[in-house]
Amino acid sequence: xxxxxxxxxxxxxxxxxxxxxxxxxxxxxxxxxxxxxxxxxxxxxxxxxxxxxxxxxxxxxxxxxxxxxxxxxxxxxxxxxxxxxxxxxxxxxxxxxxxxxxxxxxxxxxxxxxxxxxxxxxxxxxxxxxxxxxxxxxxxxxxxxxxxxxxxxxxxxxxxxxxxxxxxxxxxxxxxxxxxxxxxxxxxxxxxxxxxxxxxxxxxxxxxxxxxxxxxxxxxxxxxxxxxxxxxxxxxxxxxxxxxxxxxxxxxxxxxxxxxxxxxxxxxxxxxxxxxxxxxxxxxxxxxxxxxxxxxxxxxxxxxxxxxxxxxxxxxxxxxxxxxxxxxxxxxxxxxxxxxxxxxxxxxxxxxxxxxxxxxxxxxxxxxxxxxxxxxxxxxxxxxxxxxxxxxxxxxxxxxxxxxxxxxxxxxxxxxxxxxxxxxxxxxxxxxxxxxxxxxxxxxxxxxxxxxxxxxxxxxxxxxxxxxxxxxxxxxxxxxxxxxxxxxxxxxxxxxxxxxxxxxxxxxxxxxxxxxxxxxxxxxxxxxxxxxxxxxxxxxxxxxxxxxxxxxxxxxxxxxxxxxxxxxxxxxxxxxxxxxxxxxxxxxxxxxxxxxxxxxxxxxxxxxxxxxxxxxxxxxxxxxxxxxxxxxxxxxxxxxxxxxxxxxxxxxxx
Amino acid sequence: xxxxxxxxxxxxxxxxxxxxxxxxxxxxxxxxxxxxxxxxxxxxxxxxxxxxxxxxxxxxxxxxxxxxxxxxxxxxxxxxxxxxxxxxxxxxxxxxxxxxxxxxxxxxxxxxxxxxxxxxxxxxxxxxxxxxxxxxxxxxxxxxxxxxxxxx
Numbered sequence: 001x002x003x004x005x006x007x008x009x010x011x012x013x014x015x016x017x018x019x020x021x022x023x024x025x026x027x028x029x030x031x032x033x034x035x036x037x038x039x040x041x042x043x044x045x046x047x048x049x050x051x052x053x054x055x056x057x058x059x060x061x062x063x064x065x066x067x068x069x070x071x072x073x074x075x076x077x078x079x080x081x082x083x084x085x086x087x088x089x090x091x092x093x094x095x096x097x098x099x100x101x102x103x104x105x106x107x108x109x110x111x112x113x114x115x116x117x118x119x120x121x122x123x124x125x126x127x128x129x130x131x132x133x134x135x136x137x138x139x140x141x142x143x144x145x146x147x148x149x150x151x152x153x154x155x156x157x158x159x160x161x162x163x164x165x166x167x168x169x170x171x172x173x174x175x176x177x178x179x180x181x182x183x184x185x186x187x188x189x190x191x192x193x194x195x196x197x198x199x200x201x202x203x204x205x206x207x208x209x210x211x212x213x214x215x216x217x218x219x220x221x222x223x224x225x226x227x228x229x230x231x232x233x234x235x236x237x238x239x240x241x242x243x244x245x246x247x248x249x250x251x252x253x254x255x256x257x258x259x260x261x262x263x264x265x266x267x268x269x270x271x272x273x274x275x276x277x278x279x280x281x282x283x284x285x286x287x288x289x290x291x292x293x294x295x296x297x298x299x300x301x302x303x304x305x306x307x308x309x310x311x312x313x314x315x316x317x318x319x320x321x322x323x324x325x326x327x328x329x330x331x332x333x334x335x336x337x338x339x340x341x342x343x344x345x346x347x348x349x350x351x352x353x354x355x356x357x358x359x360x361x362x363x364x365x366x367x368x369x370x371x372x373x374x375x376x377x378x379x380x381x382x383x384x385x386x387x388x389x390x391x392x393x394x395x396x397x398x399x400x401x402x403x404x405x406x407x408x409x410x411x412x413x414x415x416x417x418x419x420x421x422x423x424x425x426x427x428x429x430x431x432x433x434x435x436x437x438x439x440x441x442x443x444x445x446x447x448x449x450x451x452x453x454x455x456x457x458x459x460x461x462x463x464x465x466x467x468x469x470x471x472x473x474x475x476x477x478x479x480x481x482x483x484x485x486x487x488x489x490x491x492x493x494x495x496x497x498x499x500x501x502x503x504x505x506x507x508x509x510x511x512x513x514x515x516x517x518x519x520x521x522x523x524x525x526x527x528x529x530x531x532x533x534x535x536x537x538x539x540x541x542x543x544x545x546x547x548x549x550x551x552x553x554x555x556x557x558x559x560x561x562x563x564x565x566x567x568x569x570x571x572x573x574x575x576x577x578x579x580x581x582x583x584x585x586x587x588x589x590x591x592x593x594x595x596x597x598x599x600x601x602x603x604x605x606x607x608x609x610x611x612x613x614x615x616x617x618x619x620x621x622x623x624x625x626x627x628x629x630x631x632x633x634x635x636x637x638x639x640x641x642x643x644x645x646x647x648x649x650x651x652x653x654x
Numbered sequence: 655x656x657x658x659x660x661x662x663x664x665x666x667x668x669x670x671x672x673x674x675x676x677x678x679x680x681x682x683x684x685x686x687x688x689x690x691x692x693x694x695x696x697x698x699x700x701x702x703x704x705x706x707x708x709x710x711x712x713x714x715x716x717x718x719x720x721x722x723x724x725x726x727x728x729x730x731x732x733x734x735x736x737x738x739x740x741x742x743x744x745x746x747x748x749x750x751x752x753x754x755x756x757x758x759x760x761x762x763x764x765x766x767x768x769x770x771x772x773x774x775x776x777x778x779x780x781x782x783x784x785x786x787x788x789x790x791x792x793x794x795x796x797x798x799x800x801x802x803x804x805x806x
Contacts, residue, residue, distance in 0.1 A: 293703075293704045296704065535687070535688065579690070580690035580691070581690055581691070620704075620705075620706050622699065622706060622708070623706055623707070623739075624737040625708050625737040625738070625739050625792060626689075626692075626708050629692065630691065631691065632689070635687070635706050637701045637706075641684065641685075641701055642684075642685045642701065643687040643700065643701045644687065645687065645699075
């Protein structure tokens with residue numbers, strides 16, 4: 001079959017399953033006895049195996065198959081979870097992830113993972129021979145409603161309430177059976193005479209191809225008693241045994257796990273509450289583009305309404321404005337993705353890195369459900385990885401050192417995401433060594449970032465900000481983890497490119513907290529319009545501290561550059577009309593309309609001819625041809641169809 | 655016999671041809687927004703149905719003059735890969751089908767335009783047609799300059 005059209009779906013689902021497996025493996029590590037978790041991992045592995053085999057990725061299918069075997073042994077209690085097994089499982093999932101990415105990059109599923117297959121075999125080798133290998137499904141899984149999807153559960157519930165019985169029937173063919181497909185077909189014929197088959201594992205298509213081992217399981221809705229059905233099926237030759245279990249519906253819970261004695265309540269669809277559909281991102285982008293058009297057209301209509309002062313026109317314009325606002329909320333919501341996607345890969349990473357560093361680190365994550373714009377989600381992963389690695393490497397001390405300091409040997413990193421106002425905050429907090437002011441200062445002086453004379457008067461905040469300067473690394477020993485030259489300066493510029501900011505707080509021996517602040521959405525913002533000559537420009541409100549009327553006499557000259565005393569400091573005074581070479585004369589007057597902008601902790605004053613007013617604007621990219629234009633972050637379309645450039649505050653603050 | 659369809663436009667007295675596949679549309683000139691501190695040949699940006707296009711003066715691009723913008727001025731919107739730009743043209747005439755075999759190698763200069771920006775010339779009944787090489791016109795040194803600035 002032509003599998004290409006399914007490739008995207010395959011990749012999406014594989015990533016989802018692998019992420020789930022990773023998360024569940026971490027859970028399992030903390031609760032080694034919980035077979036419910038193993039079951040869940042097993043199911044993901046099973047699906048993955050099926051999918052990769054269908055798509056023709058043999059190496060991937062092979063590895064998942066072996067993985068499945070080990071998991072199977074664990075869930076049947078034949079193998080206890082230990083560190084060697086966990087390592088092998090983690091390593092396998094990691095390899096599967098890289099195989100998936102290789103497929104995504106068009107490289108195919110590379111070479112077979114023989115090393116891992118061997119490892120998996122080794123860890124499962126000492127396991128007891130499966131005593132009940134052919135004995136049909138383990139009783140533990142019998143009534144496991146999470147095997148059924150919502151639709152199937154509804155059907156089962158409905159049938160039961162109408163007096164039907166629902167049986168889960170496991171048929172095992174004898175080892176010597178040659179015509180497996182034919183036998184399966186005969187069993188299904190018989191079953192369908194007695195009732196309706198609602199689910200089959202493997203699928204009927206697979207059964208017809210004979211693509212199964214010796215066992216298949218199906219769910220039958222019937223009015224006939226259990227024993228009659230069993231007897232009928234056993235009449236088909238070459239059948240080893242038939243196990244039938246009645247299926248009952250229990251709300252939101254699954255039967256007590258007999259082995260561990262505790263089974264957390266799990267919803268059948270652990271991934272999402274409510275129904276959802278998968279939509280291609282391109283379609284959402286198209287929707288967004290159309291909506292942006294609408295916002296612009298709305299602006300035009302508002303302009304006309306003002307001009308004509310017609311009551312009816314004003315009325316309808318206001319209605320449209322309200323509906324547009326509501327629509328905007330909905331559409332922006334569509335683009336929002338929980339940060340979970342990014343967070344999910346961190347536990348494994350922290351686990352691996354702490355092993356590498358011989359440190360003991362626990363990662364607590366909070367606010368995984370916090371939603372961010374899709375564009376931000378795609379970009380925020382790398383900076384977060386970098387900050388986490390920084391905390392693990394430079395923050396958390398070795399267990400020995402921590403013990404000496406009277407701290408718990410295990411270090412803690414809290415990763416927290418939350419909304420506040422129009423922003424999303426992500427915090428990375430460690431309980432490590434904190435930032436050593438003297439060490440940072442020494443390093444900065446040595447690297448020529450500051451002068452010896454700066455040592456005393458720099459505030460702690462200013463010292464911490466030095467960490468983000470290009471060419472800075474505090475690690476005494478350059479390790480493999482961070483301090484590879486690309487430092488926190490990269491993190492800072494990445495976050496600033498997302499219109500965000502990074503803050504640092506630290507206390508020696510108590511720990512360090514990095515806080516990232518990001519705007520909720522990127523494409524629609526509020527901006528102040530200013531005018532120079534005939535030209536209009538927009539300045540994002542997020543970058544504006546205040547507006548002021550500056551007296552010409554208050555402007556001073558320092559090193560042939562104009563500056564302005566503002567609060568306790570001296571800030572650059574930039575006449576935008578000159579900076580942009582705007583044609584025409586400047587209006588004369590004692591006071592100059594000025595916008596004080598900020599970027600990070602720095603400020604600058606931008607002098608304009610006239611302040612116009614603020615308005616919601618849609619940011620449009622300047623396009624590939626122009627690329628990045630110095631001084632501007634994009635453009636926006638005005639109500640009359642003209643274009644105004646959006647001023648990039650960063651360009652005026654160095 | 656291989657044929658090629660081109661859009662013909664006039665500019666500074668010459669006729670230019672661009673592959674019909676690369677032309678998005680011909681538009682009337684509307685209000686330009688100047689971009690401070692950019693190359694002279696980038697006259698500004700313009701909004702066409704919600705998309706922002708940089709407007710390029712080919713005469714300045716080729717360093718053979720400056721286009722005069724008036725009532726008759728049109729914009730020829732072209733697209734090359736992901737790049738969308740608008741060329742200032744004096745007028746767009748029509749579509750012509752050109753026999754590929756009759757396309758001749760451009761001499762060193764045609765109407766002042768360097769051969770490097772030209773794919774070839776075709777002889778029409780009404781004169782010669784300069785077939786533009788968009789790849790060179792749009793990428794070439796302009797892009798290189800930006801790269802240098804970024805790298806610096």
